[in-house]
Amino acid sequence: MNVGVRRLEIGPINRVEGDVSVQLDIAEGVVREARVKAPLFRGFELMLKGRDARDALVLTPRICGICSVAQSMAAAEALRSAMGLRMSANGRHVANLLLACENVADHLSHFYLFFMPDLARGAYAGRPWHAAMCERFKAQAGSAAADFLPVRAQWMHITGLLAGKWPHTLAIQPGGSTRPLKRPELMRLERLIVVFREFLEKVLFADSLENVGSIDSLDALLRWARAHEQADFARFVLVAEELGMAGVGGAQAAFMSFGAYPQPLPDGVVDADVSTNADDAGDAGTVPPAFLFCRGVVDAGVREKLDTSTIMEDASAAWMQANASQHPLHGDTTPLADMEQKPDAYTWCKAPRLRGRVAEVGALARQVVAGHPLALDLLRHNGGRGSVLARVVMRLLEVALILPAMQRWVRAIEPEQPFCAHGKMPAQAQGEGLVEAARGSLGHWLVVRDGKVARYQIIAPTTWNFSPRDGNGLPGALEQALVGVHVDADAPASTPMLQHIIRSFDPCMVCTVH
Amino acid sequence: MNAPVNHSASSGNGTQGRATLLWLQSGGCGGCSMSLLNAELPHLFDALALAGIELLWHPSLSEESADEFMALIERIRSGAQRLDILCLEGSVMLGPEGTGRFHLLPDGRPMMELIRELAQLARHVVAVGTCAAYGGVTAAGGNVAEACGLQYDGAQPGGLLGADFRGRGGLPVVNISGCPVHPDWVLDALALLAADEMAQQRDLDELARPRAYTDHLVHHGCPRNEYYEFKASAEAFGQQGCMMENLGCLGTQARADCNIRPWNGGGSCLKGGYACINCTAPEFEEPRHAFLETPKVAGIPVGLPTDMPKAWFVALASLAKAATPERLKRNAVAESVEMPPGAAQRRRAGSEGGGR
Numbered sequence: 092m093n094v095g096v097r098r099l100e101i102g103p104i105n106r107v108e109g110d111v112s113v114q115l116d117i118a119e120g121v122v123r124e125a126r127v128k129a130p131l132f133r134g135f136e137l138m139l140k141g142r143d144a145r146d147a148l149v150l151t152p153r154i155c156g157i158c159s160v161a162q163s164m165a166a167a168e169a170l171r172s173a174m175g176l177r178m179s180a181n182g183r184h185v186a187n188l189l190l191a192c193e194n195v196a197d198h199l200s201h202f203y204l205f206f207m208p209d210l211a212r213g214a215y216a217g218r219p220w221h222a223a224m225c226e227r228f229k230a231q232a233g234s235a236a237a238d239f240l241p242v243r244a245q246w247m248h249i250t251g252l253l254a255g256k257w258p259h260t261l262a263i264q265p266g267g268s269t270r271p272l273k274r275p276e277l278m279r280l281e282r283l284i285v286v287f288r289e290f291l292e293k294v295l296f297a298d299s300l301e302n303v304g305s306i307d308s309l310d311a312l313l314r315w316a317r318a319h320e321q322a323d324f325a326r327f328v329l330v331a332e333e334l335g336m337a338g339v340g341g342a343q344a345a346f347m348s349f350g351a352y353p354q355p356l357p358d359g360v361v362d363a364d365v366s367t368n369a370d371d372a373g374d375a376g377t378v379p380p381a382f383l384f385c386r387g388v389v390d391a392g393v394r395e396k397l398d399t400s401t402i403m404e405d406a407s408a409a410w411m412q413a414n415a416s417q418h419p420l421h422g423d424t425t426p427l428a429d430m431e432q433k434p435d436a437y438t439w440c441k442a443p444r445l446r447g448r449v450a451e452v453g454a455l456a457r458q459v460v461a462g463h464p465l466a467l468d469l470l471r472h473n474g475g476r477g478s479v480l481a482r483v484v485m486r487l488l489e490v491a492l493i494l495p496a497m498q499r500w501v502r503a504i505e506p507e508q509p510f511c512a513h514g515k516m517p518a519q520a521q522g523e524g525l526v527e528a529a530r531g532s533l534g535h536w537l538v539v540r541d542g543k544v545a546r547y548q549i550i551a552p553t554t555w556n557f558s559p560r561d562g563n564g565l566p567g568a569l570e571q572a573l574v575g576v577h578v579d580a581d582a583p584a585s586t587p588m589l590q591h592i593i594r595s596f597d598p599c600m601v602c603t604v605h
Numbered sequence: 606m607n608a609p610v611n612h613s614a615s616s617g618n619g620t621q622g623r624a625t626l627l628w629l630q631s632g633g634c635g636g637c638s639m640s641l642l643n644a645e646l647p648h649l650f651d652a653l654a655l656a657g658i659e660l661l662w663h664p665s666l667s668e669e670s671a672d673e674f675m676a677l678i679e680r681i682r683s684g685a686q687r688l689d690i691l692c693l694e695g696s697v698m699l700g701p702e703g704t705g706r707f708h709l710l711p712d713g714r715p716m717m718e719l720i721r722e723l724a725q726l727a728r729h730v731v732a733v734g735t736c737a738a739y740g741g742v743t744a745a746g747g748n749v750a751e752a753c754g755l756q757y758d759g760a761q762p763g764g765l766l767g768a769d770f771r772g773r774g775g776l777p778v779v780n781i782s783g784c785p786v787h788p789d790w791v792l793d794a795l796a797l798l799a800a801d802e803m804a805q806q807r808d809l810d811e812l813a814r815p816r817a818y819t820d821h822l823v824h825h826g827c828p829r830n831e832y833y834e835f836k837a838s839a840e841a842f843g844q845q846g847c848m849m850e851n852l853g854c855l856g857t858q859a860r861a862d863c864n865i866r867p868w869n870g871g872g873s874c875l876k877g878g879y880a881c882i883n884c885t886a887p888e889f890e891e892p893r894h895a896f897l898e899t900p901k902v903a904g905i906p907v908g909l910p911t912d913m914p915k916a917w918f919v920a921l922a923s924l925a926k927a928a929t930p931e932r933l934k935r936n937a938v939a940e941s942v943e944m945p946p947g948a949a950q951r952r953r954a955g956s957e958g959g960g961r
Contacts, residue, residue, distance in 0.1 A: 156636020255877020
């Protein structure tokens with residue numbers, strides 16, 4: 092560490108899922124280097140070894156109580172691909188509805204419970220909007236939480252109906268869902284979606300979802316916000332703009348999406364026939380759209396196909412036995428018993444890289460890959476990089492896009508057709524399960540030998556976003572996003588913008604290391 | 606929306622002011638907190654306020670972060686802040702090799718030390734979820750994490766605090782097990798504790814779980830009871846029959862009221878179409894067979910109801926199987942009711958009347 096550089100440890104950061112702290116090197120009031128520390132290791136990949144592969148459906152959702160359905164779906168997809176099974180169309184719609192239900196709940200829980208309370212902090216006392224923020228968003232006491240919690244709980248009735256409960260359901264199986272639905276239940280499902288939509292259109296947006304979903308630039312967003320000042324979304328946009336959140340928190344990273352909400356395959360089409368990548372998205376005339384939000388990568392404005400064979404995990408900065416970069420089908424996650432063996436390591440999190448590059452994942456990345464004009468314009472305002480404002484805005488904008496799709500999926504379910512297809516796991520097999528969780532790209536990789544799990548590796552969204560340095564010293568997305576932030580001279584740890592940047596990724600630390 | 610609750614009101618809980626609650630998380634998934642947010646009528650914050658509970662800090666819900674949290678911990682340590690209820694969610698992490706370094710605080714101290722210290726200061730100590738109670742899923746496989754519960758290591762008394770531990774209020778650790786917990790299990794128990802109205806002998810079972818929900822079996826109220834009675838079994842998920850014979854269901858042994866007390870507005874595992882995996886029990890994470898398949902010896906499922914002689918069960922089961930109505934046989938292996946109740950009578954009536 093250079094002279095004049097002060098090292099600061101901030102943690103535990105709360106209002107994220109799980110535990111995280113950051114180590115900052117600060118000089119002349121500016122963050123020069125950041126290191127993100129994931130302080131909890133549990134060892135799910137080791138506990139799956141040697142088990143019946145179907146046990147992954149029980150164990151992996153329990154990696155995370157907030158992304159439980161996403162973990163469940165990734166496990167079901169990995170098993171499905173290893174079994175060579177085709178999911179029933181009804182099962183696909185039900186799985187998508189469950190994932191959308193969880194993702195929407197997560198996006199709004201992040202907004203109302205995790206992110207917004209920071210704008211009511213004492214550090215902002217004196218700002219003209221502070222009193223209003225306190226009334227609405229103060230942690231626990233604000234009026235927004237009292238509005239949101241009952242609506243959220245009722246929204247989760249979708250999971251009661253489709254999956255028995257949330258979190259930790261076994262309703263999503265490799266071939267579909269375990270809960271066949273009758274017509275009256277479909278109508279009940281649609282009522283639940285409509286009631287929630289009313290909350291969104293009255294309280295969160297004070298406007299129709301279609302109008303919100305078609306906002307196409309930062310200027311249009313600000314105009315919209317000024318015209319809808321009573322909307323919770325607009326309150327955020329106006330304050331965020333004033334605080335400069337459109338220009339902070341960026342990282343030099345490729346934006347990646349595994350493709351969200353895969354659609355049922357038409358008769359006669361197999362997985363391999365389907366156009367799954369962003370650069371084919373315009374080809375909808377000849378191939379059916381494979382996803383609601385397409386799969387792909389955007390790096391420095393250039394679109395490319397996702398090639399998951401170029402995903403490698405590096406453990407140079409993690410307290411793991413292995414160092415070398417490995418594809419997850421060959422990877423290993425065995426912790427060091429003696430952490431002192433690796434003095435430069437600082438976290439339990441490995442460093443995933445996409446062809447050597449840092450990737451940012453999440454709602455912003457999904458919408459950049461899907462080509463939403465607002466997402467692309469928000470990047471332009473921060474030199475092609477993400478920002479605090481862009482991440483929060485695209486999360487809520489995605490909610491406006493998903494609800495109408497959910498209504499379409501409910502209507503596409505045919506109660507007389509099967510909900511679950513069945514198959515057997517071959518003695519030797521491997522599978523890949525790719526899902527877009529609320530927080531971004533989640534992958535499960537499975538190797539079966541003699542009918543048992545020989546290897547199971549998981550890379551979660553926040554593993555990408557909160558990655559440590561890799562073997563080349565390349566810092567992860569959050570580690571970059573914190574560099575350059577001006578901190579308060581007296582109490583640097585209390586600088587609100589640090590917390591805004593960290594929470595803008597909506598981190599899930601229990602998924603990150605698992 | 607709901608009528609506002611006065612969050613600063615004092616309740617008659619026998620202590621000065623409201624009961625203070627500190628919620629910590631360690632080796633778990635956070636799912637019990639997420640389930641708690643599913644509380645309805647009233648919602649979570651109102652439910653706590655109405656129980657006379659002041660939430661000092663919760664990792665997902667409180668404003669205080671980082672240094673502000675550490676300052677609160679110091680105030681509790683010094684006695685400046687009274688601690689009535691300590692909730693832990695997630696297993697205690699003893700690994701690697703007993704050092705506790707699988708879960709570190711920012712100051713480099715193992716989390717298990719902070720939990721141990723605060724447990725001595727709290728009037729009541731609560732394990733929320735099977736991880737905190739017994740080790741749970743975090744202890745699955747070879748238990749690389751060296752995860753254990755607050756007062757149990759699996760089914761063995763002990764754990765972090767030892768079998769003899771009692772909170773300052775005289776109770777052992779209250780184990781609200783479940784993976785996840787039902788929000789009402791937690792809120793009902795916290796309300797009793799806040800009012801100092803929980804008694805060990807009366808209110809806790811042999812594993813220190815609230816009897817409010819463990820006096821029931823998951824089997825009670827199971828919508829598939831009739832299939833169970835006639836041993837009409839589902840052969841694959843999505844089918845309607847009983848899941849005990851083939852699909853790993855442990856509902857006849859599992860202690861919980863899941864099919865009586867609705868989850869998320871009306872669900873339960875069974876209503877969701879999949880097996881009960883007995884998640885309120887210690888060591889449920891290691892069934893020693895595939896979770897979703899019933900192990901059998903000579904075609905007979907092992908793990909029959911615990912308090913019934915095996916020979917009687919087998920005899921009754923074969924009688925029931927011989928008497929199974931056609932309706933149940935067919936519906937058990939179908940995704941929807943192919944033969945509704947009354948169909949047979951209607952058919953008979955139709956043939957007696959000469960048909961239409």
